[in-house]
Amino acid sequence: MNFSKERKYFPILEEKVQLSSCSQSALSIQVQQSLDEFMQTWISEGMDWNKWMVCVEETKALFAKMINASPEEIAILSSVSDAASTVASALNFDGQRNKIVTTELDFPSIGHVWLAQKKRGAKVDFIPAVDNKIALESYDGYVDHHTLVTSISHVSYYNGFKQDLKSIASKVHSKGSYLFVDAYQSAGSVEIDVKEMDIDFLSTGSQKFMLGTPGIAFLYVKSEIAEQLEPSTTGWFGRVSPFAFDIKQLDYAEGAKRFNTGTPPMINAYAARGGLTLLNEIGVDRIEKYLSSLSSFAINYAKEKDFKLASPEDLNDKASNTAIFIPNAAKMEQQLRQDNVIVSARNDVIRIAPHFYNTEEDIATAIDKMAYLLAKA
Ligand SMILES: Cc1ncc(COP(=O)(O)O)c(C=O)c1O
Numbered sequence: 028m029n030f031s032k033e034r035k036y037f038p039i040l041e042e043k044v045q046l047s048s049c050s051q052s053a054l055s056i057q058v059q060q061s062l063d064e065f066m067q068t069w070i071s072e073g074m075d076w077n078k079w080m081v082c083v084e085e086t087k088a089l090f091a092k093m094i095n096a097s098p099e100e101i102a103i104l105s106s107v108s109d110a111a112s113t114v115a116s117a118l119n120f121d122g123q124r125n126k127i128v129t130t131e132l133d134f135p136s137i138g139h140v141w142l143a144q145k146k147r148g149a150k151v152d153f154i155p156a157v158d159n160k161i162a163l164e165s166y167d168g169y170v171d172h173h174t175l176v177t178s179i180s181h182v183s184y185y186n187g188f189k190q191d192l193k194s195i196a197s198k199v200h201s202k203g204s205y206l207f208v209d210a211y212q213s214a215g216s217v218e219i220d221v222k223e224m225d226i227d228f229l230s231t232g233s234q235k236f237m238l239g240t241p242g243i244a245f246l247y248v249k250s251e252i253a254e255q256l257e258p259s260t261t262g263w264f265g266r267v268s269p270f271a272f273d274i275k276q277l278d279y280a281e282g283a284k285r286f287n288t289g290t291p292p293m294i295n296a297y298a299a300r301g302g303l304t305l306l307n308e309i310g311v312d313r314i315e316k317y318l319s320s321l322s323s324f325a326i327n328y329a330k331e332k333d334f335k336l337a338s339p340e341d342l343n344d345k346a347s348n349t350a351i352f353i354p355n356a357a358k359m360e361q362q363l364r365q366d367n368v369i370v371s372a373r374n375d376v377i378r379i380a381p382h383f384y385n386t387e388e389d390i391a392t393a394i395d396k397m398a399y400l401l402a403k404a
Pocket residue numbers: 105106107108109134136137180182183184209210211212232244
């Protein structure tokens with residue numbers, strides 16, 4: 028399987044090797060055209076809220092389709108951190124069930140949101156990472172009948188470690204805890220079925236494997252749960268009738284809509300619509316299989332060149348990102364960029380994060396250049 032036809036949708040690939048989907052994917056002509064459509068209406072109409080809102084709704088439906096949800100189960104926010112804050116604001120930490128369990132491999136911003144709930148009575152526990160992984164069994168020791176929410180990354184931003192959502196959902200539900208999933212490093216590259224996996228909350232944004240821009244995030248809330256919650260981080264788009272402009276009426280809209288806050292990020296919805304259309308056309312199942320074969324190549328090629336990996340080597344535990352230990356990773360990122368190779372550094376690793384438009388050759392180019400630069404230093 029290869030995506031040589033689709034590779035042509037990404038003009039930058041004629042000039043550069045872009046392997047940074049864990050941070051920012053390459054720009055496709057589809058996303059650019061969709062953004063142009065927004066700009067054209069702004070230029071020629073001055074303002075077209077109705078049309079822009081139609082795009083927001085279409086984007087929501089495309090995202091819902093990708094994760095097997097219904098559009099009524101999706102709220103639109105501006106970042107995954109905002110989505111987590113909105114969920115946190117709807118939870119009550121006053122009672123006996125006041126514990127939040129998260130992991131050391133989660134993205135710091137989400138940990139910060141949960142730590143901020145300590146002022147509201149929450150206790151926060153971090154499951155430690157061992158060998159840069161979180162063992163499935165470790166949830167048994169941390170999640171108990173005092174746990175209100177367990178918050179995990181589907182795939183870790185640091186090293187691409189992938190967790191088994193269905194098994195974790197079953198474990199945390201048996202203790203009465205909600206499951207919040209940060210899918211920013213998986214959505215668009217790993218199949219997600221919120222129904223089959225029995226997820227309560229799931230959030231992701233458009234910038235990484237969903238091929239769009241920062242500034243828009245999606246929050247799935249299971250419909251049975253949404254109706255029981257009233258987020259205090261809120262705004263007019265969370266109301267039953269935003270355009271009633273009734274300042275004295277705090278009613279909560281049906282379903283996940285109640286988790287909306289202010290005006291949706293319309294321009295970013297245009298970009299997200301372009302990316303999601305492409306992903307749904309290609310099929311995330313095919314993308315996931317292809318990325319697994321690229322993972323296998325990246326692991327073997329990096330080891331041949333004597334690099335040490337921070338990523339798991341078992342393909343079942345890993346998504347696209349292959350993280351390689353590099354002494355001064357930030358400097359290496361800059362050096363590679365000067366040589367037309369775009370990767371992303373985090374702490375002590377360079378993350379090589381291909382999407383479907385990348386090839387084994389792209390990965391070999393990046394690793395060869397890293398080996399050359401280190402030997403020269
Ligand atoms: C897994 C994960 N979650 C959350 C974030 C932060 O998302 P946002 O800036 O939209 O809050 C990132 C950003 O890199 C991430 O990788």
